[in-house]
Amino acid sequence: xxxxxxxxxxxxxxxxxxxxxxxxxxxxxxxxxxxxxxxxxxxxxxxxxxxxxxxxxxxxxxxxxxxxxxxxxxxxxxxxxxxxxxxxxxxxxxxxxxxxxxxxxxxxxxxxxxxxxxxxxxxxxxxxxxxxxxxxxxxxxxxxxxxxxxxxxxxxxxxxxxxxxxxxxxxxxxxxxxxxxxxxxxxxxxxxxxxxxxxxxxxxxxxxxxxxxxxxxxxxxxxxxxxxxxxxxxxxxxxxxxxxxxxxxxxxxxxxxxxxxxxxxxxxxxxxxxxxxxxxxxx
Numbered sequence: 558x559x560x561x562x563x564x565x566x567x568x569x570x571x572x573x574x575x576x577x578x579x580x581x582x583x584x585x586x587x588x589x590x591x592x593x594x595x596x597x598x599x600x601x602x603x604x605x606x607x608x609x610x611x612x613x614x615x616x617x618x619x620x621x622x623x624x625x626x627x628x629x630x631x632x633x634x635x636x637x638x639x640x641x642x643x644x645x646x647x648x649x650x651x652x653x654x655x656x657x658x659x660x661x662x663x664x665x666x667x668x669x670x671x672x673x674x675x676x677x678x679x680x681x682x683x684x685x686x687x688x689x690x691x692x693x694x695x696x697x698x699x700x701x702x703x704x705x706x707x708x709x710x711x712x713x714x715x716x717x718x719x720x721x722x723x724x725x726x727x728x729x730x731x732x733x734x735x736x737x738x739x740x741x742x743x744x745x746x747x748x749x750x751x752x753x754x755x756x757x758x759x760x761x762x763x764x765x766x767x768x769x770x771x772x773x774x775x776x777x778x779x780x781x782x783x784x785x786x787x788x789x790x791x792x793x794x795x796x797x798x799x800x801x802x803x804x805x806x807x808x809x810x811x812x813x814x815x816x817x818x819x820x821x822x823x824x825x826x827x828x829x830x831x832x833x834x835x836x837x838x839x840x
Contacts, residue, residue, distance in 0.1 A: 625651055746807060
């Protein structure tokens with residue numbers, strides 16, 4: 558056994574999938590889930606996703622070597638602070654939030670000397686949510702980003718890395734600002750565009766007819782627009798600065814295509830489309 562007890566706070570898609578994946582490794586003696594929703598706890602226990610389930614952090618956190626906070630981004634830092642008084646000496650706190658800078662700064666500013674923290678972000682997920690969508694193979698072959706700082710304990714970082722590798726993740730490290738810049742463009746912006754594209758269709762007078770004839774292109778492109786508005790609203794708020802930069806970049810790119818079409822500069826248009834197509838094929 559590599560770990561005696563790992564506690565996961567928040568049994569949604571990511572938290573539930575991580576708990577289940579850890580259970581299946583047989584390298585964690587006890588996987589604990591904490592969630593305010595009793596139905597989610599009952600489902601997770603019934604499916605064997607967790608060994609024990611609690612709605613109170615005072616019951617589920619003590620004794621855990623690693624505590625993974627898998628809540629919405631907006632409450633991660635406060636959740637971390639709430640477990641400081643009940644976490645066991647030298648326990649490691651980590652998270653799965655897709656925004657890192659504000660969380661890392663907020664937690665480290667008040668982190669007690671007897672506890673450790675390292676920010677994390679598994680690059681996995683779907684448009685679905687909730688423990689009923691949990692998938693024990695969700696992290697296999699996927700990247701997980703850790704965002705250590707000068708305050709990060711090397712042994713704590715190594716343990717969190719080992720946990721993610723256990724479930725099949727490829728672990729990378731970068732500072733939190735670099736993380737937020739990158740994912741503001743490659744993750745958060747695509748969600749903004751998907752939501753905006755659906756709203757563009759809905760704003761048309763004949764929106765019902767447009768949606769009736771929507772084919773694979775619109776459905777495939779806007780898949781992520783079915784994601785939780787509450788969760789993504791918090792992400793957009795937390796990564797405001799980097800996301801606004803990304804939106805500005807996108808508006809400039811869209812404007813260039815608009816101008817090429819308007820001026821009938823189809824050579825320039827084709828070059829831009831070719832450039833994008835080549836890049837997409839390489840993904």
